[in-house]
Amino acid sequence: MRSRILALAGAVLLLAGCTEVKDAVAGPDPEPTASAFVEALAAQDLSGAPVADPEAAERERAEVVDGMGGVTPRVGLLDLDQSGDTATATLQWSWPLVGSGAGGEWSYESPLRLEREGDGWVAVWAPSVVEPSLVEGEALDLTTLTPRRGDIVGARGLAVVTQRPVNRIGIDKTLVGAGRAVSDARALAEAVGIDAAGYAKRVRAAGDAAFVEAIVMRTEDVVTPISMALARIKGARRIAAEIPLAPSRDFAAPILGSVGQVTAEMVEEAPDTYRPGDVAGLSGLQGRYDDQLRGTPGASVDVLPAEGSDGEVREVFRAEPEKGSTLRISLDVDLQAEAEAVLRRTGPASALVAIDPGTGAVLAAANGPGAGGTNLATYGQAAPGSTFKTVSSLALLRAGLDPTSSVQCPATTVVDGKTFGNYSDYPTGATGRITLRQAVANSCNTAFITSRAKVEGTGLYDAAASLGFGIDHDLGFPAYFGQVPQPETETEAAAALIGQGRVLASPMVMATVVASVQAGETVVPWLVKGYREAPPEGAKPLTGAEASALRSMLRAVVTEGSGRGLLDVPGPELIAKTGTAEFERDGTVLTHAWMVAAGSDLAVAVYVDEGESGSRTAGPLLEAFLRAARR
Structure with missing residues (x-):
């Protein structure tokens, strides 16, 4: 009897189109037995299968597939031929090797012998049932083939993250005995600076032929003392490899x-x-672009020889991995390195963001060591202090003032019982009735606060939106655009005009604000290619007159105000604004230090969590970056 049956999908599914009977043989039909055995294979449990010794068959089956990493195959009955008291079934196997590349579904056929036994049939177990080339004692072993990860490429087509040489350093237990391997592990751990007890425990538990990795180090980090230690430790071994890395360990991490x-x-x-x-x-x-970057893993299935035999490992299936795709971003490798170098010796948390005002490209987004690995540069949230007076100035321009308009700058002013004053070293000759340009140049808090009645309704929020502040967008990376809540009290309204109260900003958005002034239009920053957006809906466009007035006032900060340190920086003419924002931490009043500046080539914001003032703390950092960037 010959019948054609398909049984697939983990549990047996019978798709009978027809049953063809040839040379019918009297007696019991072997088809139910074959189907029951296939069903047991698909369930990965032969302990109840129609086989002579189900428990032994299941034990051997489990040993054969143990190295397949828990992948569940689909098994089907494809064909059945009977000849007298024997029958041969053809099984269809399909292993869904998760994530494997083109051709990653491992499919093949294998034979199953059945024998007549009394009034029925039994299946005959053999390793070849699982894979036709297997003999007694052999087993399958699956290896995932890791694809080359896609590069991250920045400005000018330069690689930000790409394959770079490393050394995999560890103990090779084939070089020494078990006891020596453990003592060598402790010595190696001390040499490379990892936990000695934990590493020694891992080496002790590993097999006699294992290489137990201790650490992966960039080739340039394997300095002379480490190389000398490796030479002294008999069981130590280093293996050259390549992994995707940025130019340095902390680069834009x-x-x-x-x-x-x-x-x-x-x-x-x-x-x-x-x-x-x-x-x-x-x-x-x-993490966010892992689908694009990781590529598609491949797979290799080997047959491992029986223990103690002279057989060799042979490969029965291979699907090559597919490389990941390139992710293109705007970071400039050189400018990012300069920004990180500038912040390297800054103790408090700090950040520096540089934007191309012409395109909105984020060229540098650096976090100082005090940030503790957090992303303050694009997602930090702190009161921006007087750098926000750029926004307040636009609001006053729209209220009818111009750079020459007269404003009152008293030493102090009181709002609902709260006294506001200027910073401690505010120039004494710049108080009284002054121009709006002078108020911006010298950063007079009281001049903005005494002018608050001119900014009505949502005027401050609307001015912020025109400069790219306060309206969130999805830019394809964590980005905080700041907030300008509608004030609930007169005190809040006064504080908001000088960038305090509930006004919050990130360094990225303050760089965006000064970039918008420089560009004369709302700049939308971008970091990931394809995520650049148009200015947000509802943001009133910046007019040419407004941009010109703002630039003239921010230029005065450099020529006659708190940003004079930038006056002799080479390159395109700069506009700037310093900022200091008071905050309380653990009962102590401290100050955030800010400074922003822009020329036709760069718009930069520097933030230091705890500083003396914008001009004294953030200013020198911004100046150092601009000088380095324009060399």
């Missing part, structure tokens, strides 16, 4: 994010995407 082995949570949430041991982006741009 909070922005770029990290790559590593997937977590158990990631596997649980996306089992069709990740398998244990896979490498993926875990945070930052690497």
Whole structure:
């Protein structure tokens, strides 16, 4: 008897189009037995299958597929031929090797022998049932082939993240005995600066032929003392490799994010995407664009010889991995490095953002070491202080003032019982009745506060929106555009005009504000190619007259005010604004230090969480960056 049956999909599914009977043989039909055995294979449990010794068959089956990493195959009955007291079934196998590239579905046929036994049939177990080339004692072993991760490419087509040489350093237990391997592990751990007890425990638990990785180091970081230590430790070994890395360990780290082995949570949430041991982006741009960057893993299935035999490992299936796609961003490798160098010796949390005012491209987004790995540059939230007077000035221009308009700058002013004053070293000759330009140049708090009645309704919010502040957009990376809440009290309204109260900003958005003034239009920053947006709806366009007036006032900050340190910086003419914002921490009043500046080539914002003032703390950092950038 010959019948054609398909049984697929983990549990057996019979798709009978027809049954063809040839040379019918009297006696019981072997088809039910074959189907029951296939169903047991699909369920990955032969303990109840119609086979001579179900428990032994299941034990051997489990040993054969143990190295397949828990992948569940689909098994079907494709064909059945009977000849007297024997029958041969043809099984269809299909292994969905998760994530494997083109051709990653491993499909093949295998034979199953059945024998007549009394009034029925039994299946005959053999390793070849699982894979036709297997013999007794052999087993399958699946290896995931990691694809080359896509590069992250920045300005001028220069690689930001690409394959760079590293050394995988560890203990090779084939070089020494078990006892020596553990003592060498402790010595190696001390040499490379990792936990000695934990590493020694891992080496002790590993197999006798294992290489137990201790650390992966950039080639240039394997300095002479480490090389000398490796030479002294007999069991130590370093293996040259390449992994995707930025130019340096800390280079734009909070922005770029990290790559590593997937977590158990990631596997649980996306089992069709990740398998244990896979490498993926875990945070930052690497995490958000992992689908694009990681590529498609490949797979290799080997047959491992029986233990103690002279057989060799042979490959029975291979699907090559597919490289990830390139992610293009705006960061300029040189400017990012300069920004990080400028902040390197700043103790408090700090950040520097540089934008091209002509295109909105974010060229640098650096976080100082005091930020502790957090992304203050594009997502920090702090009162912007007097840098926000750029926005307030636009609101006053729209209220009818111009740079020559007269404003009152008393030493102090009181609003609803709260006294506002100017900063401690405010020039004494710049009080009284002065022009709006002088108020901006010298950063007179009281001049803006005494003018608050001129800014009506949503005037401050609307001015902020025109300069790219206060309306969120999805830019494809964590970006905070600041907030300008409608004031609930007169005191709040006064504080808002000088960038305090509930007004909050990120360094990125303050760079955007000064970039918009320089460009004469609302600048929308972008970092990831394809995520550049038009100015937000509802943002009133900046007029040419408004932009010209703002530039003239911010230029006065450089020529006669708190930004005079920038006056001799080479290159295009600069506009600037300093800012200091008071805040309380643990009962102590401290100050955020800010400074923004822009020329036709760059718009820059510098923020220091705790500083003396904008001009004294943030100013020198901004000046150093501009001088380095314009060399």
